[in-house]
Structures are given as structure tokens and as C-alpha cells.
Amino acid sequence: MSPRIDPDRSKSWLRRALPLVRAHRGMLFTSLGLSLVGLLVQVQIPDALRRGIDDALVARTSDLNTYVWLVAALAIAQGVLNFGARKYLLRTAYEIEYDLRTLIYSHLVRLPYGFYDRVQSGELMSRAASDVRAVQMYLAFGPSILVQCGIALVAFGLMVSINPLLAVVAMATMPLIALLGVWMRKAIFPVSWLIQARLARVATIVDENTQGVRVVKAFAAEPRQVQALADAADRVRWAYRRDALIRSRWAPTLESLPRLGLALVLLFGGWMVIDGQTTIGTIVAFNSYVLMLQPPFRMLGMMIMLGQRAAASAQRIYEILDTESEIVEADRPIDARLRGELEFRGVGFAYADGTVALADLDLRVAPGETVALVGRTGSGKSTLGRLLARYYDATAGTVLIDGRDVREYGLAELRRQVGIVPEEPFLFSATIRDNIAFGRPDAADEDVIAAARAAGADEFIGHLPEAYATVVGERGYTLSGGQRQRVAIARALLMNPPVLVLDDATSAVDVSVEQRIHTALRDLMVGRTTLIVAHRLSTIGLADRVLLVEDGRVVADGTHRELLDDPRYAAVLASYDTPTDTATDIPTDTAAHVANDEVTTA
Template sequence: MTSAPRRAPKAGIHPDPSKTWLRRAWPIVRAHRALLITSLVLSFIGLIVQVQIPDLVRIGIDEALVDRTDGLMKYVWLIAALAVVQGVINFLARLYLLRTAYEMEYDLRNLVFAHMMRMSYAFYDRVQSGELISRATSDIRAVQMYLAFGPSILVQCTIAGIAFALMVSINAPLAVVAMLTMPVIAVLGIRMRKAIFPVSWLIQSRLAGVATVVDENIQGVRIVKSFAAERRQLNTLAKAADGVRWAYTTDSRIRSRWLPVMDNLPRLGLAMVLLIGGLMVLEGNATVGTIVAFNSYVLMLQPPFRMLGMIIMMGQRAAASAQRIYDILDTPADIVDPATPVVPEPRGDVRFEGVRFAYPDGTLALDGLDLHIRPGETVALVGATGSGKSTVARLVARFYDPEAGSVLVDGADVRDYPLETLRDRVGIVPDEPFLFSVSLHDNIAFGRPSATREQVVAAARAAGADGFITDLPRGYDTVVGERGYTLSGGQRQRVAIARALLVNPPVLVLDDATSAIDVRVEHGIHEALRDLMRDRTTIVVAHRLATIGLADRVVLIENGQAVADGTHASLLESEPRYRRVLASTHQEVVA
């Protein structure tokens, strides 16, 4: 599977959780400061140009129309030129601002995704996938919007100060009248901010709940349909959506209470300018051009204060989203590379010494397991459901760490291996194989992207997958549907076996990997596997007798312990617990 190399984020989040969310995000803003500052400077220059236009209108009216001391067209051309200059500057400012926004979003998204990829199985056991999807999409977008557009909006708001300075230079008393309503707007903005923050958090949380329901129902659509549960699941989604609707309605109610007042207070200032200014014109203390210019300046003040309300809401939404993102980034990965890694020669020796392990929900899986699998040996793990067989496979690859005891590969504790090295040495074929929505070639070559077509085909033949793949219209270039559901369960398992075999690991774990494969096809796969397993250490989590027949030894697992060890024939003769497990397994297969 080929892809362009990933550019590393330019900066990360500050690790100190005691800092405010903005201070923690500051390294990302600082990493893109060149683009952001360029955009803000251009935006500010554009504002300077913009506020000159009403002043030119004032001078043009007073000198060209009222006093008739100057030509009108000179001011027309000057105003037109300033408008063109402002348009070009605003275009460049917007371009650089959008580039900054998308660069920040890229960094945030990669930081979150990279951290999620470092997290262990235990993290995903307790966190819902829909929640993670929401935090990696809508929450990141909310933070990005504020980090990039917040400073720009603040710069836009400086037009109020620039306009006020020009109004003071033209007519100070009238400038004070025009700005009388602005302190009231500031107080209202602060009160609205306090009211919106908890609702913003609630909105993001409930959106994540909806994402979870949608994600689970898309992934489990076959189960939903098989039980005709569409209506019930629609009701579940409707309940989650009602929660979002209530939160959005509450948010809208708060905004509708405050924003109309904040939007219309500048218009009250306009009315006061017209009243007071008109009286001043009648008394000879102001000109008609001044009233027209002030009218433009007061109208110019409305968008900044409207944007002030917007930035308050954006800030509350971003603060809530940032905390949800930080919840992920602040969760430490518990399965990490060691400080001083050990990389012994690969032989395929696997040993469990007094291993005890319980899952995050408290389920005890292994309780003092002792097991030694020698290099090149094939061992079948047999036991009742829940006895701990699959857990053995997960601990060998260090998907989890044991609570007590040690798991050794080639004499070194798996916790002392670099993770990438360990998982190159331990290949696992799970009982529920996952395929990506790419070609079958890329699925098989997932662990070894540089593999040639000949190598991919050889692995597929060994896994018994070449026959059905070549029968497909596009053969190995056929793109499977999401999760590989366009293939049968047995076909997916064969592709997963081929994927593991292509990596050619010294230790191969087959976690009931042929359970969905037809018995006749399974026999052919076993014949191929016998050759491939000859010089490879293989752990087979087995239920079928045919799979057990691949093994040199059989280990009976019960209550998280190895309670019997020997050949299939010897255990069948001497161990009643082994016979009971085989009998119950046979009944399940027949059923």
C-alpha cells in the first residue's frame, strides 16, 4: 500500500495540563506565526485603507459639493483606487489566513491520530469509537477555527479604535456620542460568554454520542438487519439526536437573547449621531460631510461588534472542544518502547513464566500461566470458551502487559523489545480478520508494502486464497468493500493468513484462524501450512480436530492455567478434561 510520506506536525500541545487551553495550544500557533502574522498585518493594512474612504467622502462633499472649491472626479477616482487596493489586500489576507487555518488543522489532526495509534488495546476497550471520531473531526475543526480566525476577528475589531481615532480628529464631541453604546456591548459580551460555555461543552459531548450511535450501526448493520432492529435503532438515534437538538436549542435561545441587543446597540449610536450631529450642523459646529462620514463610521462599527459576539461563541465552543482533545492527548500510552531496548537473535523461543492478567473490566484471563514453546515447535492451545487461549496470543505480541510474571521471546521480556521489532517477529492471524477498503494485493502486502506481485501471489497460494482471488474480475487488483464484507468469512480469513505469511515472522499465532473456512479448503491450507511451519514457531488457538492435528504438542488451558500438556493422542487417552473440551467443541461445531 503506497502513500506519500507524512509531514510531521511542526509543533505539539504543551504537556502541562494546569495551563489554560489557549496556552497549551500556543506552540501550534507559534509554529505557524509567519503565515498568521502576514495575514493579520495585511488585514490591518486593509482596515487602514477602509477607514480612509469615509474621510474622503466627507472632504469630497464639503469641498466639491458644498463649498465648490475642488473637483468632484478627483475624489471619485481616489475612492475607486482605494477600493481596488483594499480588495487586493483583503484577498491576500484571506488566502494566508486560510492557509494558516488548514496548516493548524493538519498538525492537530496528526497529533491526535498519532497519539491514538500509540494507545494500547486497553484504551480502545474502554473508549467508544464514535467518541474518538468526533474528537478527531468536529472538535479539531472548532479549535482550528478559533486559533486561526480568532486573531483575525480581533484585528477586524480594531477598526473600531481606528475609526474612533479618525472621528476624534474630525469632531471629538460627536465621536464620544458615537461610542457611547460600546461599553454596554462589551458587558453584554462577557455575560453571554458565561452563559454559553456549559452549553458548548454539552453540544460537543452529545454530538459525539450521535457519532457513536451512527458508527456502531454502520459497522453492525448486518446484525441490525438480521434481527429486524432498524426501527429500534432509529429510535436510539432519535433519542441521541433529541439530546443534540435540545442543546442546540438552548444555545440558540441564549444567542437570541443577547445577540440582537449587541447587534442593534450600534444602530442606537447611529440615531444619536444623526440627532446630535444634525443639531451641531444647524448651529454651525459641524458640516454635512462630517455627518455623512460619521454615519459610515458608525455603520463600520457594527460588523466588529457582531464579530465580537461570534468570537465569544467560537471561544466557548473551542474551549470545550480543546478539553475533549486534551483528554485524549493527556492519556499516557501504557504500552511503549523501553528506554534501553533489547534485540536478541530471532529463534522463535516463547516462554510464559507465572503470567497473571485481567482485562480492564476485571475479567481474569490468565492466572499464573507457565508455558514454554521451543523454537520451530507447533503448539495447539485448547480450552473452553473464556479459558484464556486468545489472551496468550495478545500477550506474546504485547497488546497488553501482564499484571504479574513475564512473557519472554527469545529469552528477552517482551517489555524490553522495541514494539516494531517485536511485532515483526510475532505474526498474528485473528479469529475475526479485518480487511481494509483497498485492493486484495494491498491487503495482503499490508505488513510488507514493498512486496512484489509474485511474493503476494505466493503467500496467497500458501493460504489457499489464490484460487478465489484469480476468479474475481480484477484479480488481485479487486478492491474489497469496507471491512472486507464483499468476501465470505472464509475468504477473509485466507487473506488474513496470507497477510501474516508474507511478513514471514519467526513466531506465527493462528487464533482460530480457519474457523470460517470450509473443511475441504482447510485441509489444503493445512497441507501448505505444514511446510511453512516446519522451521517456524507456531501457536495455534484450536477448536477443530483438524487444526489440532497440525500441532506437535497440545496444551490444555483451564481457568487461565496450563493444566495438561502432551500429544493429542496421549491427552485423549489420559486426560478427561481434554476429552470434555473436545466433546463440547464438537457439539458447538455440529450445532
């Protein structure tokens, strides 16, 4: 049975988690069985002491050595059984923790971009760490604690068989313990939820400041950020103090009530011994049984605390697992090599925060054509590539590739064939080679080097300490912005996608390097449909067509020369900061025309 969480949201959190526990029922039942047998052995020890005292010491009808060896043998057997029970219990706990983390991560990677637009990464880290641990502790150790509490029933049965009246006296405090346990459970739950939520906030602050440490240092904001963390930690501290206050009120009472039972046994048992209704050995045995009841009831208080924290954590985990992806795979997805014909029919799209990116946009790109998208920031250029790869789905209209709705294609195959190079690429803390070959881990070294050369990255990689085996720092920050962009371009080119989207992918590259990249890209773009989000005239020079995008619509379509007469196009070009590359990759007379037009427009 594969580990899973029951998707039925109407069930309690514990019933939903039962399939996860059942996946490891073999180890869990083995642990519980050994624990139960160990407890059955344990409860025999007080009875052996009773018979030893009464028969060997008082009545002198038996040999004391017999009982000494019996108690020693029972103690050794109990130790062996407890060792096995503990071993399998811990294995079960670690397996449940592994499965929970795997389930969460597997679901997270299936969720679309829109989910990550709404949720902070620190919040997700907290749910995959402390929340998972809280649920794991209860699912694995909860049954064991219940079995240990079951010793009370066994012990009570033995006490009844020895002396029913004294057994009732010894267990007189148990109903009150059960009632206090219910009250404690109700008091702890809200605080447990608050603790987990505030821990998640602390994790978010730490995550953001770790990733944004360069910004923090650049603005000398360390004291302010430390104070923000201190404020969040102080709120966690308050919640923990509240939790400690509740437990300090209830837990000592839960632990002490069995000791009150011990006093009652001594009192009433003493009277019964004086009256000849019971024996000294019986009182010693009952004292041992009452003492034996204390750890289970102490653990019962801990179980109540674990249960409330686990309930709060489970609900936070289920919030992730119950989140359904807006990007749904087709029932019978198409997996075919794309030709690269792109079409947007009346496409509209708005992000989750309400920002409208595209509005009734129509566009067609022929296979093998290279099209530059030009427009002001926020005009919707980058969104086109994201809709092609189904990072998001259009909220209106249809996006088609090769005449078919992109929703008909298999997601994995579609994204392998639509390569996107973002303006701010992400690199993993791995070797340069592994970053380039991320989409094709089994790629030959020759192919990796060829892709790096095409992206203009081979030269700087050769100067690194270990060349392609050099490990870049977290997020690739040991490389410059331009170097990261070239590695990202190489990563996309290695996949050899029939559709390539360059989202201002050379914005951080200097002009001389950009020229070499463009020279290589001209050859690589032959027969490949390419969309270029352009902010440089040199990049526009790579395109067969140029589209001017404004307010989510294509308002002008033509070649660079044709659009120069459109004042809107000239205004956008004038807004670009391109003083050093106006003559790059554009014919001389065109560059002069643009320069003059920019001056006139300004």
C-alpha cells in the first residue's frame, strides 16, 4: 500500500492520515506487539514480589532464591522486548516523516506559478519541517503511548484478582485524570496552532534575509532586520510561554493524581493488614502497580499536548495538499515534436492580484520565425512566453501551438519543447556542468560545451578554478549577472527546443559579449520559432518581425524599419537606455535613423 493522505476533507485530520500509517503497519504493529508483551512481563514483577514476600519472607513456605531469579529473568526479558519495540518504533517514525516530506514536495512541484505568487517560501519551509515533525511524533508515538497506557487496564485486572476492594481504592483517582485530560486538550489546541503559525513567520524572515543578504548589506539595514526577527521571535516566545503556562497548570495535576492513589493504598491497605484482610506483600505489590501507573499517565499528558500540536500542524499541511493546481493535465495528452507555429486568439490574462497583463491579444507566429516583442515595462511581453509553456493558463481566449490548444499537450513534453530563458535566471548550488545539463542530466560533455559556446559562456567558464566542475554559490551568486544569463541560455539551448523564448536574456551582458552570443544565436535560431523580449536595439536586430505591445495588446506589427515611422514605437525605443548599442547589429543607416528619431521624440 503506497503512502498517501486521504483526500476526503470531511474527515478528521487523524482519519485522513491513517493511510499513511497503514503503509507502515508491519513495523508499527511489530513495535506495538513487542511493547505490549514487554508490559505484560512488567506487570508480573510486582506479583512475583508479592508472592516472594508473603511466601518466602512471612510464611517461609518457599525458597527466596526462586523469586529472586524469577524477578531477574522478568527484568531481562522486559529489557530485550523494550529494545526491539523502541527500534521498530523509531524506524516507523522516520519512515512516516520521510513519506510526509515526499508527499508535500511532490505536491509542491505540481503546483503552478500562481501558487508561489501567493505563498512565502519560508512558510512552505516551516510546514515541511516543524509541522511534519509534529505530525510524525504523534502518528508514530501516539499508538505506543496508548499501549503503554493500556498497562493500567492490565494492572487493574491483576489488582482485582488479588484484592477487589483495594483495587477500587487504587484506581479512584482515574476518572478525574480523564476529565482533566479533556480540559487540557481544549486549552492547548489554539495555542499550538498559534505556535506553528508564528514559527512559520520566523522561518520566512530568516529565508528572506538569507536570500536577500546583499540587499540588506547594501542599505545597511542589518539592525532593522535583526529587530524584525526579534519581534517575530518575541511573538513565538509569548506563544510558547502561554503553552508552558497551560501545561504547568494541568500536567503536574495529571502526574500527581496517581500518587494520591498510592497514599490511599497505604491508608486503606494498612487498615486491612491490621484487620487481617490482606497481606504485606499485597500492599507492596499494589504500591508497585500504582507507581507503574505514573509513567503512562505522565505520557498521557504529553500525548494530549502532542495531539493538539499535531492537529494544528496537520491542518497547515493539508492546506498545501488540498490546494488543487489550476494547470490540469489533459486526459489523453499529446506528446509530439512541435513544428513551432504559435497563435494567440483573443487571449486575456490577469494575475492573482488582479493585474491585467493581456487583453484580447491576437498574434500568429510562423514556424521558424523570430519575433521581437517590444514595449514598456508591464505591457505583457513576458506573459506570452509563460502562457506558451503553461506556467499559467489564459483566463480568456486560446493559446495554440501547431494548431492545437496548449492544454491538449502533456505538460512535461510541452515544457521540454518550449525553452524559456528568464531575465533573472536561477542557478542551483551545483557545478557549472550540472546547471547547464539540468534539463538533460545524461547529456554528453561535448554537447554541454557546445551549448556553452553558443551562449558565449565557454570562455569565462574556462577561466574558473575547475572550469565546468566549478561549484557556483547559492542561486549562482558567485557569478556575475551576465555570466548567470549565459549559463541559463546554454541550459535552454542544450534542450534544443523547437520554440525558444528569450525574456530579455542578455540584459546583463556587455555589448561585446552580446555580439558574440547573437552571432551564435543567428545560426541556432534557423528553423526554430523564437520570441525575443527585447530592450536593446541590438537584440531587436535578431528578429524577422517586431511587435509593439501596449496594455496587453499588439498595437503594431512589422519589421524594425517599417515600425520606425510609428511614433509609439519610437517613443518606446527612446525610453530604452541604449546609448552604447544603437549601432550594434542594426545597419548603419537604420541606427542613424533611430538615433535621430529618439532625439526628435525626446
